[in-house]
Amino acid sequence: MTTASTPKGERRKHALVEAAAALLIEGGFDAVRHRSVAERAGLPLASTTYYFESLDDLIVEALEFHGRQELARGRELLTELATSPRGLEALVELVLDQLLGPKARDNDAQAILLRYERLIATARRPYLRPLTLELGGELRALLMDTFAKFAAGIDEARLEQLIALVDGAVVNALIEVNPDPRAAARGMLREALA
Amino acid sequence: MTTASTPKGERRKHALVEAAAALLIEGGFDAVRHRSVAERAGLPLASTTYYFESLDDLIVEALEFHGRQELARGRELLTELATSPRGLEALVELVLDQLLGPKARDNDAQAILLRYERLIATARRPYLRPLTLELGGELRALLMDTFAKFAAGIDEARLEQLIALVDGAVVNALIEVNPDPRAAARGMLREALA
Amino acid sequence: MTTASTPKGERRKHALVEAAAALLIEGGFDAVRHRSVAERAGLPLASTTYYFESLDDLIVEALEFHGRQELARGRELLTELATSPRGLEALVELVLDQLLGPKARDNDAQAILLRYERLIATARRPYLRPLTLELGGELRALLMDTFAKFAAGIDEARLEQLIALVDGAVVNALIEVNPDPRAAARGMLREALA
Amino acid sequence: MTTASTPKGERRKHALVEAAAALLIEGGFDAVRHRSVAERAGLPLASTTYYFESLDDLIVEALEFHGRQELARGRELLTELATSPRGLEALVELVLDQLLGPKARDNDAQAILLRYERLIATARRPYLRPLTLELGGELRALLMDTFAKFAAGIDEARLEQLIALVDGAVVNALIEVNPDPRAAARGMLREALA
DNA sequence: GATGAATGAGACTTCATTCAT
DNA sequence: GATGAATGAAGTCTCATTCAT
Numbered sequence: 118m119t120t121a122s123t124p125k126g127e128r129r130k131h132a133l134v135e136a137a138a139a140l141l142i143e144g145g146f147d148a149v150r151h152r153s154v155a156e157r158a159g160l161p162l163a164s165t166t167y168y169f170e171s172l173d174d175l176i177v178e179a180l181e182f183h184g185r186q187e188l189a190r191g192r193e194l195l196t197e198l199a200t201s202p203r204g205l206e207a208l209v210e211l212v213l214d215q216l217l218g219p220k221a222r223d224n225d226a227q228a229i230l231l232r233y234e235r236l237i238a239t240a241r242r243p244y245l246r247p248l249t250l251e252l253g254g255e256l257r258a259l260l261m262d263t264f265a266k267f268a269a270g271i272d273e274a275r276l277e278q279l280i281a282l283v284d285g286a287v288v289n290a291l292i293e294v295n296p297d298p299r300a301a302a303r304g305m306l307r308e309a310l311a
Numbered sequence: 312m313t314t315a316s317t318p319k320g321e322r323r324k325h326a327l328v329e330a331a332a333a334l335l336i337e338g339g340f341d342a343v344r345h346r347s348v349a350e351r352a353g354l355p356l357a358s359t360t361y362y363f364e365s366l367d368d369l370i371v372e373a374l375e376f377h378g379r380q381e382l383a384r385g386r387e388l389l390t391e392l393a394t395s396p397r398g399l400e401a402l403v404e405l406v407l408d409q410l411l412g413p414k415a416r417d418n419d420a421q422a423i424l425l426r427y428e429r430l431i432a433t434a435r436r437p438y439l440r441p442l443t444l445e446l447g448g449e450l451r452a453l454l455m456d457t458f459a460k461f462a463a464g465i466d467e468a469r470l471e472q473l474i475a476l477v478d479g480a481v482v483n484a485l486i487e488v489n490p491d492p493r494a495a496a497r498g499m500l501r502e503a504l505a
Numbered sequence: 506m507t508t509a510s511t512p513k514g515e516r517r518k519h520a521l522v523e524a525a526a527a528l529l530i531e532g533g534f535d536a537v538r539h540r541s542v543a544e545r546a547g548l549p550l551a552s553t554t555y556y557f558e559s560l561d562d563l564i565v566e567a568l569e570f571h572g573r574q575e576l577a578r579g580r581e582l583l584t585e586l587a588t589s590p591r592g593l594e595a596l597v598e599l600v601l602d603q604l605l606g607p608k609a610r611d612n613d614a615q616a617i618l619l620r621y622e623r624l625i626a627t628a629r630r631p632y633l634r635p636l637t638l639e640l641g642g643e644l645r646a647l648l649m650d651t652f653a654k655f656a657a658g659i660d661e662a663r664l665e666q667l668i669a670l671v672d673g674a675v676v677n678a679l680i681e682v683n684p685d686p687r688a689a690a691r692g693m694l695r696e697a698l699a
Numbered sequence: 700m701t702t703a704s705t706p707k708g709e710r711r712k713h714a715l716v717e718a719a720a721a722l723l724i725e726g727g728f729d730a731v732r733h734r735s736v737a738e739r740a741g742l743p744l745a746s747t748t749y750y751f752e753s754l755d756d757l758i759v760e761a762l763e764f765h766g767r768q769e770l771a772r773g774r775e776l777l778t779e780l781a782t783s784p785r786g787l788e789a790l791v792e793l794v795l796d797q798l799l800g801p802k803a804r805d806n807d808a809q810a811i812l813l814r815y816e817r818l819i820a821t822a823r824r825p826y827l828r829p830l831t832l833e834l835g836g837e838l839r840a841l842l843m844d845t846f847a848k849f850a851a852g853i854d855e856a857r858l859e860q861l862i863a864l865v866d867g868a869v870v871n872a873l874i875e876v877n878p879d880p881r882a883a884a885r886g887m888l889r890e891a892l893a
Numbered sequence: 894g895a896t897g898a899a900t901g902a903g904a905c906t907t908c909a910t911t912c913a914t
Numbered sequence: 915g916a917t918g919a920a921t922g923a924a925g926t927c928t929c930a931t932t933c934a935t
Binding site: 707708711743744745746749 | 918919920921922923
């Protein structure tokens with residue numbers, strides 16, 4: 118059951134992870150099945166059980182892949198930022214990028230949704246907790262850096278407050294017919310930072 | 312299709328709804344199956360399809376039952392309140408009762424969790440939207456009344472802000488090993504109202 | 506289990522028979538279910554088992570109703586016929602009317618199909634045999650009368666031959682995308698009678 | 700979807716096809732169920748969905764198997780025929796063999812019945828059409844060859860006429876208590892060819 | 894006489910996982 | 915190392931029929 122590590126093995130394993138991540142975004146947890154993942158990756162059905170102990174395992178790795186990718190993009194955005202930041206609006210957008218993922222993609226609301234599905238799912242699936250806690254920690258560190266770069270800097274309590282504001286706004290926005298969770302969060306954040 | 316309405320029929324149908332609601336609290340959406348609901352209600356398997364068009368139908372009714380029950384309790388608490396309310400702490404607790412359900416039960420965190428599972432699930436299951444929107448509307452009306460009774464009163468934007476704060480705090484608290492979402496929300500709310 | 510005979514009872518029973526006949530035409534044997542018949546007739550589900558021993562029973566009566574109705578129409582057509590018949594073409598059309606049902610309705614091919622579904626079904630369902638044999642006998646008598654009225658008259662062997670020709674043509678025509686079984690049968694018949 | 704293709708897999712799949720074909724002959728379309736096929740083949744229930752997309756799929760393959768087997772036997776008979784054919788009687792029997800399947804088996808009438816059940820069923824089940832049309836085409840080609848070998852040869856219109864005669868005779872014979880559809884068809888054919 | 898209520902049996906299908914090769 | 919083959923368990927749902935009222 119050696120969980121593979123040939124270059125080729127690595128490549129295939131990653132293809133499965135990517136496929137699973139795409140399915141998670143498109144259809145949520147229920148869309149991730151051995152069959153659907155394998156088909157999407159163009160790999161044999163049994164490869165999913167060969168490279169992963171179980172389906173839950175695969176889901177964890179897919180969530181991690183997706184989460185870290187968003188984090189990395191968030192860090193990049195912070196780095197790319199001109200040395201003299203451009204005020205409140207820029208800060209608000211950057212924080213939204215980091216909390217919800219960079220905007221302007223086709224599957225906007227769905228990708229955002231996944232972050233909250235993961236959070237909520239963690240409450241019932243203990244095996245997700247380590248990942249969710251770690252990603253949460255890294256996200257918070259990134260946000261602290263971000264605020265530090267924008268003049269003031271903030272303390273942890275204030276950060277939690279802002280995160281809560283955004284997350285709460287998003288969760289309540291996602292139920293609309295044409296949800297625009299980012300806009301809802303933007304409103305909250307802008308006012309709180311004004 | 313004769314979806315039953317004798318007193319006895321009503322009783323049985325309700326037993327299924329209650330069983331489904333209990334399962335929702337204990338195990339989330341995935342725990343609600345024809346079999347599990349019927350067994351829990353002590354009724355034959357086929358009764359689930361006899362009283363409900365489909366499993367989704369049953370889930371909707373169970374969510375509605377649970378949601379309305381919490382709302383009713385919230386309204387009661389507001390009514391029972393002594394004519395001269397007792398200040399900030401009392402307001403905070405009352406709002407928490409109304410948003411998260413009255414405290415002090417055995418399945419505290421789980422029952423709270425269900426509210427957020429419903430919210431998130433609505434994003435992928437359009438048939439939940441009407442219910443979620445309606446319950447959301449009633450909850451907001453109740454909260455408006457509540458704030459009105461406590462001197463000041465607040466406008467809608469402020470209310471949304473407070474709701475976001477609580478919901479965001481809860482969603483982020485639910486991932487802990489021994490989650491105390493109420494405490495997290497309390498902290499946020501107390502400070503915001505101070 | 507007194508199979509009802511109030512005027513009202515008769516009326517309701519007949520409504521069920523008609524509903525079942527319509528379903529037979531539209532969807533074949535598989536479309537006849539207690540539920541579908543009752544709904545179509547606008548009567549309670551249990552009325553189907555109240556007025557009929559079983560579903561098969563109801564099917565038999567529906568087939569009989571449909572078959573006799575077609576026969577009656579065939580007889581009418583023969584009677585209505587002007588005293589001096591109009592030659593071969595008229596004979597051909599009349600025989601087709603009698604074998605396949607009068608033309609020019611919306612559900613042409615489907616109604617014709619039912620005659621052959623009944624024939625074939627009889628081979629597996631002995632309880633259909635009495636009906637099928639009787640309707641077959643009456644049809645043959647009618648056809649004999651028809652040929653008698655058109656000059657010559659024919660013997661039984663010749664009649665069987667013509668029936669076989671028509672039935673065989675129809676059965677082979679029904680498999681086409683836009684079946685015109687009547688046209689196929691017409692061709693055969695015309696040539697055989699020429 | 701990996702619909703199997705090992706030699707062993709092929710063998711198992713074929714066992715299911717054969718089982719389904721036997722059930723079709725014995726009990727018609729309604730007798731073909733996942734359970735009944737699997738049991739008859741001595742294979743697990745799930746094997747039916749493993750090897751076939753759906754039950755309809757299995758039915759199609761079973762019908763094809765049966766139809767092609769009959770065609771093959773018909774071709775053999777034509778080939779085996781002594782170089783100097785033996786006149787009308789021999790021709791009649793050969794044509795009957797080809798249209799109804801070689802005689803002298805235990806399930807004579809039932810196997811013949813299946814041909815007509817398939818024809819009729821095609822009218823309500825479009826997915827059977829391709830198969831029914833193809834088998835019909837091959838059968839006609841075989842019959843043309845057959846008549847060609849017996850002196851004269853015939854044109855297509857005449858062939859359709861003979862087929863109609865046989866099919867019509869059979870369809871009308873199948874409703875008898877002890878049906879002898881072959882005898883009925885023989886009578887028609889003999890006279891038509893005389 | 895009539896019917897709403899009820900259910901056991903069984904239908905088709907999905908799926909995670911095991912295993913032999 | 916990789917994978918096609920295989921299947922038990924369970925899923926949702928339909929339906930003819932029975933029965934109490």
